[in-house]
Amino acid sequence: MEAHGRRLLLLLLCCRAADCTRGSAHTGLGQLYPPTNITFGMNGMFCLFWKWTPTDNTENCSLLYKTNILSSVYPPPGGKDKYPNYTKFLDARIDLNKNLILKVYTECDNKTSDLKYFTSMLATGNPRTLVKNLTCVWHYREYVICTWQPGEDAPPSVNYTLRYWLTEEYTCPPAENKQPTPFIDLLDEGEPCQNYTHHSGIPVGCQFKLEKAFNDFIRLVAVVSDRSQNIKPYIYFIEVNAIAKLKAPVINEIKITQNNSVFVSWNVSNTLKAVVYGVQLEMSNSEKKEAYLVFTGQSKEFPNALPDVTYKVKVRAKLAIGLPDSHDQSLWSEWSDEKILQVMEGERTTSIVLLLLVPLIIITAAVFLLIYMKRLQILIFPQIPDPGRVISSDFQQWIKYGKSVYNEPKKDEVCVVSLLETPPSSSQVE
Template structure:
């Protein structure tokens, strides 16, 4: 009896759950997904996704759940707008991204099916291997930007890359929504670069003026294309401060009365910057680095008077003024050298090193030229038998050698005249 009652209870629960799931499924089918999901760009800094609202939702407070996939990061949002706008710094604008939107009946918590759009923001239809590679830009001395790149692997031999650029001070996209445009329609709105560098007749770099203050936090977008549908455009977004390479400081250094070295520099044209001082001692191979200096001078204490110090300084943008945390150091300034004072101890050490060296060199020379030195000290005695005459008494009497070298005989050539035996007849 008890077992029959348990089976009846389980059957009732199963029927109830099945009925509930069926009713929920019917309500799920009631809310259709959004339609006509499209992509455009509200200027070069703001990608925009748009869709049409779900139909037959009169009894529903409709909202939309967006999922944005880029750089292996999933971002979610929820709102009643039928569009989603983001800033280009949030995505890798040269790779394919996925955007998914789902309708939500907020008062009943009913969801529709997903609508997903696969988007290539740089909407050129060319082969990706025709796009430029190894693209980079440097902002030199807050005066001009130099961009360089390598042609694509499959780029046509006569490809003519063209660089356009846009600047903005906005970190986020504006709230108002303009009519989104396609990428190629926005190219004429950019500034065109004209100072190109070439390699084998193909543009591989360009330089353009860009004079801004560091504090302005300017954003920079560049696009490289050739106006051809065969070549895929390349888009590059960067915080301008992160590619700024400032001028090296002009420095001076001197010794103070309290035994320190004072290094100062004049670089007041820049704000929100940090300096690094590098000091080298003559008695050490290890450099001393002083980083994170936000003033215009640095004092190095306990400087030995008999040591030579060499100092140089470089500068970069402060990390507080840029968003992505990458910096470029300037070149090092000209070195400033402070000579150390020499003393008697140094001279004594120098002599102790030089004297043994001189002795060793002299000994080597003596060993090499010992035979010649022996000849100079003990000259060779000539053999009297080869020099003197056999009559030694006559040599002693006259007091000089009687030996004379034989003179060379003069030989006169002789010629013979032959007389003929017969004389010619006389006429």
């Protein structure tokens, strides 16, 4: 018993020494306390906002408040500031429909206070009344459509409404002189959606216009609640570029090439973004539909086309965000109109003949040119006659001596013809 008492006393002394050592490492000569009186709300519709009472600075050092938002998924970066508040722009990694846990503590030179955890909720209410599986899709440069399913404990006569907010900002406004605004006070400031779809009389979706482009970098907050406020609001935040759905491509050409391949080309979506294309090929001699991904370019070639086989091809598109083969198929565009190409045996034979005939014609033409090159040269570059053979020697003599070489033409000798009359004879006179 005495030995046991000694060991217990020694343990208490060791614990006391450890506490003293830890206290001096954290607080030094004075006590450093974490923030207190924390309040929570919004700084506008796109920024979470915590504010607390400033800590007493008993050590006359530069106080800093370090904060982190704890999340079940990969947590976003925290903050570090001298002001007794923390405002954070909405982040897709933060689940806004669950408890938000803020970890905050005070730092002063090399000393830190104890950690303070503050749990808060954006919107109160029974979580079983929340709508389920809320998703939104942006049909690029046209409209956004959001769909959902009723909550488990939602009343049968629930009348859902959707309000939305859009912004091109990505930073929070200054918050030093502000107080957090309760989330519920901001709901009436949103734009009400008008074009609802219903199932069994209950709104299960809504559509609103969004004719912006990708380079506008739009952020969206959508809140689905009940007009009577009997259910807990569901809060949805996303960058609309991440939910963009492109228009279906248009196949421009499908043909058999000279090397006996099926060639398909389509238009390129004018999105200023990287696009991945999905190509589906179906052949009449097989029940299997082959799928291909095209990450660059606007065409696809399928080698070794078979004779007497009908090929059916269609194309769809998706922004190259995340994995193109992910389970979320809602962001793929609709399929293009199906194009059909029937490869006949004669066409295949013609392609093979042309493939052999073209090189043969080129070789024959080359041989022909080599053989008749001389004649061709004469036709193209005719021979110039020798001036020495054309110009007379007299002309050369005139050039050499400067004498006239002109000879007057000789006169032709002309015989004068006279008419001689014979005198008539006596007999003729008589």
